[in-house]
Amino acid sequence: MTAVRARVRACRLADTYSHTRFHLALRTKTQPSTYHRLLLFRVNNVYDSNKSESDTPDAKEATEKEAPCPTLATVQNPGSDKPELYCMEETCPHLGAPLSHAEIEIDDIEDTRAVGELEDEFHRADLPVCPWHQYDFATGLKTCTYNVEVIGKGDDAEVWVDAPHNDGGHEWEVVEFRGVSEEFADPPIPSLKDLNLGDGPIPSTVPGQPQLELPSELPTSLLGFAHLVLATADPDLKCILTKEGVQRMRAGKLKSIRPTKGEIKRIRETVGLLDEPPRFATIVPLNKRGKLGRGGTEKSRIKMLHALANIEQYAIDLAWDIIARFAEFEIEGERLPVEYFLDWAKVAEDEAKHFSLLNKRLREMGSYFGSQTVHAGLWKSAMETADSLLSRIAIIHLVAEARGVDMNPLTLAKLRLAKDEESAAVLEVIHADEITHVTTGHRWFSWICAKQGLNPVQQFRDEVSSHFHGDLKGPFNVEDRAKAVSDIARLMGERQDERKHSR
Numbered sequence: 001m002t003a004v005r006a007r008v009r010a011c012r013l014a015d016t017y018s019h020t021r022f023h024l025a026l027r028t029k030t031q032p033s034t035y036h037r038l039l040l041f042r043v044n045n046v047y048d049s050n051k052s053e054s055d056t057p058d059a060k061e062a063t064e065k066e067a068p069c070p071t072l073a074t075v076q077n078p079g080s081d082k083p084e085l086y087c088m089e090e091t092c093p094h095l096g097a098p099l100s101h102a103e104i105e106i107d108d109i110e111d112t113r114a115v116g117e118l119e120d121e122f123h124r125a126d127l128p129v130c131p132w133h134q135y136d137f138a139t140g141l142k143t144c145t146y147n148v149e150v151i152g153k154g155d156d157a158e159v160w161v162d163a164p165h166n167d168g169g170h171e172w173e174v175v176e177f178r179g180v181s182e183e184f185a186d187p188p189i190p191s192l193k194d195l196n197l198g199d200g201p202i203p204s205t206v207p208g209q210p211q212l213e214l215p216s217e218l219p220t221s222l223l224g225f226a227h228l229v230l231a232t233a234d235p236d237l238k239c240i241l242t243k244e245g246v247q248r249m250r251a252g253k254l255k256s257i258r259p260t261k262g263e264i265k266r267i268r269e270t271v272g273l274l275d276e277p278p279r280f281a282t283i284v285p286l287n288k289r290g291k292l293g294r295g296g297t298e299k300s301r302i303k304m305l306h307a308l309a310n311i312e313q314y315a316i317d318l319a320w321d322i323i324a325r326f327a328e329f330e331i332e333g334e335r336l337p338v339e340y341f342l343d344w345a346k347v348a349e350d351e352a353k354h355f356s357l358l359n360k361r362l363r364e365m366g367s368y369f370g371s372q373t374v375h376a377g378l379w380k381s382a383m384e385t386a387d388s389l390l391s392r393i394a395i396i397h398l399v400a401e402a403r404g405v406d407m408n409p410l411t412l413a414k415l416r417l418a419k420d421e422e423s424a425a426v427l428e429v430i431h432a433d434e435i436t437h438v439t440t441g442h443r444w445f446s447w448i449c450a451k452q453g454l455n456p457v458q459q460f461r462d463e464v465s466s467h468f469h470g471d472l473k474g475p476f477n478v479e480d481r482a483k484a485v486s487d488i489a490r491l492m493g494e495r496q497d498e499r500k501h502s503r
């Protein structure tokens with residue numbers, strides 16, 4: 001008897017026309033939830049066929065805009081009127097490199113994963129190649145790839161992928177399907193080499209602030225970059241150094257990603273952990289910040305975007321802080337795996353991208369980050385959870401970040417009402433990333449609970465009761481919270497209900 005492979009519905013076929021690569025997050029339907037991340041690559045041939053029902057001007061325009069290299073639009077597959085789709089693990093199994101950043105190369109490969117009726121055993125295709133060590137996945141490692149099938153026709157066509165290998169018989173569901181924008185693949189942050197550091201001190205982009213100073217030698221480890229970024233006051237330089245550290249990590253140019261105990265000890269003794277990261281903005285208590293307004297005027301929107309940029313700047317620091325502060329965390333002698341450090345470095349890069357997008361927008365509006373006062377509420381919460389990784393993840397990444405997911409649609413609506421589409425576009429990019437940050441928090445919260453034999457739901461409630469002082473007010477973005485996590489996503493609403501009942 002032949003074993004039937006479990007499959008998961010990934011998306012509608014039409015959903016794959018907007019980008020060339022997609023994040024696909026799967027979750028088991030049974031508890032405790034297990035997550036698995038895949039990448040779906042689309043090899044474009046659909047626009048070559050006049051017969052295609054999906055050859056719409058919008059779709060074509062979107063593809064031309066998003067195609068990361070010109071070759072994607074020219075791949076031919078005359079035997080099919082459907083795009084070829086490939087599915088594979090999201091991270092390289094050798095070094096943990098994120099394959100959403102993979103180079104796409106054209107080559108002749110054996111057809112094992114293509115969709116469509118192919119006449120030849122070999123055909124031309126785009127291959128994802130690991131950005132860290134140039135490993136060609138389509139030909140090299142079949143265990144990392146998944147069968148993709150398109151079922152149905154026209155508007156009803158759906159994309160299905162095999163369930164994760166070694167899935168233990170679980171039933172899976174898709175909780176996130178997100179195109180990888182080229183801005184995502186290449187965040188709009190200037191590079192260190194753009195600064196021309198050899199030419200002498202660089203003026204800060206923040207008016208009235210001192211010139212940029214860098215150490216004579218940049219760190220050679222992820223932990224070193226974490227401490228350097230945390231100690232950097234200039235917000236643009238903070239983003240540049242974040243990008244530099246993460247790019248060096250991906251290029252295999254860092255000596256260590258997960259630090260050794262010796263390195264942690266050395267850096268704690270020399271640099272130390274910061275009580276508070278320096279700022280090029282005036283910090284005031286939250287209640288002294290003044291009202292942000294409803295976004296009806298440009299002045300009000302500048303205040304709103306400035307407030308968001310402040311949150312993003314602290315979010316950069318918090319991603320590096322969870323790397324630096326908890327680097328030596330261990331459970332019964334087992335240290336945090338390298339994936340922990342990779343995940344949070346990715347979050348740091350996202351947050352630097354968010355800050356850069358917001359600051360760019362502020363400049364377009366004639367302002368800049370540092371023009372308004374800021375508050376340090378997020379950092380204060382982080383310091384109250386500095387002694388416990390579980391508390392830190394619960395309060396910062398499962399409460400505060402999820403709160404951002406709740407609030408973004410409301411802010412977006414205000415921006416759209418004011419017809420400020422440029423600012424709305426920035427917030428949309430940010431919102432999609434923030435959902436994944438809650439997922440990252442949930443992943444490591446669940447990992448620690450599983451290792452310690454704790455019930456994650458009860459533990460989360462305990463952490464919130466002990467360390468969260470505010471009142472959790474709705475509305476809750478139930479749909480996007482559910483994309484991020486399952487069990488914990490519901491809790492904020494439930495807890496509010498409990499409070500009401502106990503009053």
Ligand SMILES: [Fe+2]
Nearest residue numbers: 312315351354
């Ligand atoms: Fe962010």
Ligand SMILES: [Fe+2]
Nearest residue numbers: 315401434437
């Ligand atoms: Fe975030």
